Amino acid sequence: MRDERGGSSVPALAVLVLLGVVAAVGILGNKKHETVDLTTLTASTTSTTITTAPLDAEPYAGTTGLVVHPRTEAALYSSPDADAFGKIGPTQFGPTWLPVVEQTDGWVRVLLPSKPNRSTGWLQDEGLDRATSSYLIRVHTSSRTLELFENNRSLGTWKAGVGATKTPTPPGRTFLLGSIIDRKRSASPIVLPLGAHSPTLDTFGGGPGTVAIHGWPNPHVFGAAISAGCVRVPKTALAHLQKVPLGTLVLIDSK
Amino acid sequence: MRRQLTPTVLTAAAVAGVVTFSLVASAPVGNAAARPSSAYAVSAVGQVPIPKTPYAESLDGKRQTTSALELPKNPLISVRAGTATAGNDSASVELFDVVVGPDILSQVTIPPELKQQCSALPKTGADNLPIPDIALPDLGLPLPKLSTKDLPVKNLPDLCNLLLNPPKSLLGIDSLNVWCSGDDGGVDIGSLTLLGQTIKLPSTKQGASLPSNPLASITVNSQGKHSDGAFTITGLSINLGGGTEVINLASATCAKPAAKPKPKPQPQAPHEAPAQVNTPPAAPVPTPVKTHHPVTG
Numbered sequence: 001m002r003d004e005r006g007g008s009s010v011p012a013l014a015v016l017v018l019l020g021v022v023a024a025v026g027i028l029g030n031k032k033h034e035t036v037d038l039t040t041l042t043a044s045t046t047s048t049t050i051t052t053a054p055l056d057a058e059p060y061a062g063t064t065g066l067v068v069h070p071r072t073e074a075a076l077y078s079s080p081d082a083d084a085f086g087k088i089g090p091t092q093f094g095p096t097w098l099p100v101v102e103q104t105d106g107w108v109r110v111l112l113p114s115k116p117n118r119s120t121g122w123l124q125d126e127g128l129d130r131a132t133s134s135y136l137i138r139v140h141t142s143s144r145t146l147e148l149f150e151n152n153r154s155l156g157t158w159k160a161g162v163g164a165t166k167t168p169t170p171p172g173r174t175f176l177l178g179s180i181i182d183r184k185r186s187a188s189p190i191v192l193p194l195g196a197h198s199p200t201l202d203t204f205g206g207g208p209g210t211v212a213i214h215g216w217p218n219p220h221v222f223g224a225a226i227s228a229g230c231v232r233v234p235k236t237a238l239a240h241l242q243k244v245p246l247g248t249l250v251l252i253d254s255k
Numbered sequence: 256m257r258r259q260l261t262p263t264v265l266t267a268a269a270v271a272g273v274v275t276f277s278l279v280a281s282a283p284v285g286n287a288a289a290r291p292s293s294a295y296a297v298s299a300v301g302q303v304p305i306p307k308t309p310y311a312e313s314l315d316g317k318r319q320t321t322s323a324l325e326l327p328k329n330p331l332i333s334v335r336a337g338t339a340t341a342g343n344d345s346a347s348v349e350l351f352d353v354v355v356g357p358d359i360l361s362q363v364t365i366p367p368e369l370k371q372q373c374s375a376l377p378k379t380g381a382d383n384l385p386i387p388d389i390a391l392p393d394l395g396l397p398l399p400k401l402s403t404k405d406l407p408v409k410n411l412p413d414l415c416n417l418l419l420n421p422p423k424s425l426l427g428i429d430s431l432n433v434w435c436s437g438d439d440g441g442v443d444i445g446s447l448t449l450l451g452q453t454i455k456l457p458s459t460k461q462g463a464s465l466p467s468n469p470l471a472s473i474t475v476n477s478q479g480k481h482s483d484g485a486f487t488i489t490g491l492s493i494n495l496g497g498g499t500e501v502i503n504l505a506s507a508t509c510a511k512p513a514a515k516p517k518p519k520p521q522p523q524a525p526h527e528a529p530a531q532v533n534t535p536p537a538a539p540v541p542t543p544v545k546t547h548h549p550v551t552g
Contacts, residue, residue, distance in 0.1 A: 193548060
């Protein structure tokens with residue numbers, strides 16, 4: 001009787017063990033990134049620096065207008081199937097929307113809000129909301145103008161105050177990171193932080209040197225190279241820019 | 256009796272010419288090839304040919320307009336301005352200050368005997384005096400040999416007045432507008448003078464003609480439908496010398512633009528599922544967040 005019971009249980013155990021090994025190999029081999037421990041990774045925000053992030057290879061190119069929003073905290077990779085170097089959360093000032101600059105099967109490459117300027121990272125497609133921004137903001141630091149386009153049609157060109165020689169507005173492509181009302185700035189509380197930072201000021205006013213688009217009470221600054229890196233625009237421009245979706249590309253050049 | 260026969264024959268010939276031309280102008284043209292909408296202000300065929308000037312044509316239905324302030328150099332006709340427009344099954348022409356046969360009678364040397372008759376005219380009672388049959392010199396125009404009998408005057412005082420105070424033109428029109436849209440069209444003519452005399456047009460309805468005279472037969476508003484479906488309307492057709500010179504003023508042709516070739520459907524492999532294209536929705540307008548974050552200012 002014992003022999004009969006022992007004889008029947010051994011093969012069953014062997015089958016279970018085999019199934020377990022197959023399952024473990026499948027999980028580890030095919031879904032390697034699901035095992036990434038997000039708690040050990042630095043979150044990409046306007047206040048952080050991630051020096052291992054790959055830099056934007058085409059800093060003056062346009063995009064398709066595709067923007068993505070991570071529904072939950074997600075790992076950032078230096079290339080598809082490579083190691084994770086950081087993470088991005090679902091909110092920054094408001095919801096996180098990032099412009100897609102490159103795509104491949106199951107992956108998108110996005111611009112990041114962290115330092116250094118022109119940081120990018122790859123995100124897995126799963127867990128992302130996708131949307132399209134039909135807008136484009138162009139800032140020209142020589143002519144000191146800001147242009148707003150919708151579906152390639154100009155909505156307006158305004159004189160803008162840009163960074164002074166020692167505190168320039170950083171050239172390259174970045175994006176609208178947030179839309180905030182900052183009551184501590186009583187004269188011009190509407191601030192649109194970008195995904196870029198001052199290249200010469202590590203900190204500014206207690207912050208990380210985030211470059212933003214905002215208004216200014218004195219209109220004489222519009223058309224001057226006068227700021228610490230921010231782009232100062234007239235009220236009419238700001239009213240238009242407040243309607244532009246987060247993640248929209250901002251192309252800053254020296255024209 | 257013999258005196259009355261010549262004008263009658265000439266008149267009959269002129270009427271025949273007008274009728275013939277009207278029929279030719281109105282008859283459908285046997286042209287199977289599709290023609291575009293087009294318009295022109297002036298054209299002439301005969302001894303003094305004038306190409307269609309200005310000429311507008313629309314092959315694709317888009318509106319095309321051309322204007323001209325002068326015609327190719329010729330002794331027959333002048334205009335102050337002409338504009339031709341052609342579009343999608345529509346066309347129109349505007350023409351101003353047309354002069355046909357400028358200074359035609361100022362070239363006539365009045366024979367001494369006629370001059371004498373004119374100077375001897377009594378102030379009253381001369382209305383019944385007959386018109387002398389005196390040959391007119393060659394006027395340099397495509398007209399048959401004319402005599403004073405062929406001039407549109409009723410009596411000797413009228414003839415004397417015409418020759419002693421010659422008009423500036425054989426025919427003058429101050430404005431002429433023609434339009435067509437599909438198979439419909441119309442003509443608007445301003446003041447018209449023949450040898451200095453203002454002529455009241457009987458009508459501008461289709462095929463109306465001016466009272467016949469041997470100098471010129473004039474058809475107003477000739478219309479014709481072509482075999483390809485196009486429609487042509489011509490404001491004035493002036494026939495000089497029984498067909499030796501035919502002038503068309505303000506002509507518009509309406510035709511539908513050529514149909515664009517339909518794109519050929521791409522061959523599809525059987526049982527192949529159509530490609531799924533997921534266009535992401537429009538990104539949302541951001542809601543401003545009340546917070547404090549120092550930026551570079």
